[in-house]
Amino acid sequence: MDAEQLRENAHRMVDFIADYYKSIESFPVLSQVQPGYLHDLLPDSAPHQPETLQDVLDDVRHKIMPGVTHWQSPDFFAYFPSNSSTAGFLGEMLSAGLNIVGFSWVTSPAATELEVIVLDWLAKILKLPEQFLSSGRGGGVIQGTASEAVLVVLLAARDKALRKFGKNSIERLVVYSSDQTHASLQKACQIAGIYPENCRVLKTSPSTNFALDPNVVCETISQDVAAGFIPFFICATLIGIATGRKNFGKQKVGTTSSTAVDPLSALGKIAKAEDMWFHVDAAYAGSACICPEYRHYINGVEEADSFNMNAHKWFLTNFDCSALWVKDRSALIQSLTTNPEYLNNKASQENGVVDFKDWQIPLGRRFRSLKIWMVMRLYGVENLQNYIRKHIKLAEYFEELVISDSRFEVISDQYVMRFAVGAPLTEERHVKAAWEVLQDEATILLRGL
Ligand code: PLP
Helix, strand or coil: CCHHHHHHHHHHHHHHHHHHHHCHHHCCCCCCCCCCCCCCCCCCCCCCCCCCHHHHHHHHHHHHHHHCCCCCCCCCCCCCCCCCCHHHHHHHHHHHHHCCCCCCHHHCHHHHHHHHHHHHHHHHHCCCCHHHCCCCCCEEEEECCHHHHHHHHHHHHHHHHHHHHCHHHHHHEEEEEECCCCHHHHHHHHHHCCCHHHEEEECCCHHHCCCCCHHHHHHHHHHHHHCCCEEEEEEEEECCECCCCCCCCCCCECCCCCCCECCHHHHHHHHHHCCCEEEEECCCHHHHHHCCCCHHHHCCHHHCCEEEEEHHHHCCCCCCCEEEEECCHHHHHHHHCCCCHHHCCHHHHCCCCCCHHHHCCCCCCCCCHHHHHHHHHHHHHHHHHHHHHHHHHHHHHHHHHHHCCCCCCCCCCCCCCCCCCCCCCCCHHHHHHHHHHHHHHHHHHHHCC
16 A cells, blocks of 8 residues: 555545535435446446546436435435444554454554454443453353344354254254344254244234243243254344333333333343353444443343444444444354464463464454544543433434334334434434424325325
8 A cells, every 4th residue: 555645645535525424414315316327427347447536426416426315315215324433443444444353462463462352342431241251251242233143142152052962962952032033043043954843933012012922932942942943042132222112111222113121130031040151242232332321221231141232323323333242252153263274373372362363254353442442531521421312312302203103103113204314414403304204205195185
């Protein structure tokens, strides 16, 4: 890399991005292009000779940007937040600049050691039990996504069960979750070779706010055990954030589709009694638990074997950065370790270091801890907490708007419109504008009835 060329071109790229953020509200949030639009705009093979950055930026402006859906727009309320921030961006930039591949400690000691430290910091902010800290038998690791996080812990749990019951027992291993659990668990089960008919997706109901009912879990486990199956994994979830003061009492945190919060303590105790692995998926709502007033939603996490939250969703850390903690790191390592001759090194052989390649699926890994470290340092815990509180206030404001119009109801069942506040730039006026769009659409719809 030519340093002066980098300096000049990176300045131009930063200007481009800064201008984008300045004008972000002028774009339609949802890209308006049709499938295949880019095919007609770009050549069908790569250029033989170099082009200029200006040529590329012109194409980005005129050909790429129309096909972008603006997740960072303050008017974006779909799916879930995918936060970027200056701090996260700078960390990402530094990571790209250093471009190390930190699979083993020796390949870049700072990458491994910073990751260990920042995940301990984050665990302390979340007030996770001490067993999740690196000082004991546990520890944290950054995965790319929550899907990878649940896959690696499922593999660890599966192998633990297979060691206990024998390799042939795979056909008897059973996983428990609810109809509110994210589909990433189903995919993990497919990859891990869990028999599809052994994945118990337990029904939830409005009477339990769509949370898993421990009695139903107990009954199902008893029936399974009686039939010769081996219960080995429970996934509990808390995901989204919903104000729902009218319909759910004071509940604010929940799963993607409903806002349900599974009863962690009760499920954890069941898991312990049956010697099952207990995973808590807090990919989305986990960030809210940095605020003391929302921390109680993960009461019972003490019982969990693993806990996951996506810093790339609602913690101002640019994608990707999914934080996973386990109480027993050796279970992960036993499942995922490989030690080919060409990776041997003294530090690993002496067993005194963490080699994160053994805690994840790929070998290679980026220096992702830089961005979450920069987020925590450049904001400070207090500002991060206030950031969450601001979004919750805005969501409550939206709820008030909905309640004040008798044509709408706040519910968590059937066919619903989900309104997810969490983009970093969102202010009250954006929520109001979105609400006006919904009201206009309702008026048109009702006129047609
Ligand atoms: N689990 C929950 C609760 C989620 O909300 C999501 C994403 O919406 C996921 C898992 C999957 O996240 P990822 O894209 O990081 O795999």
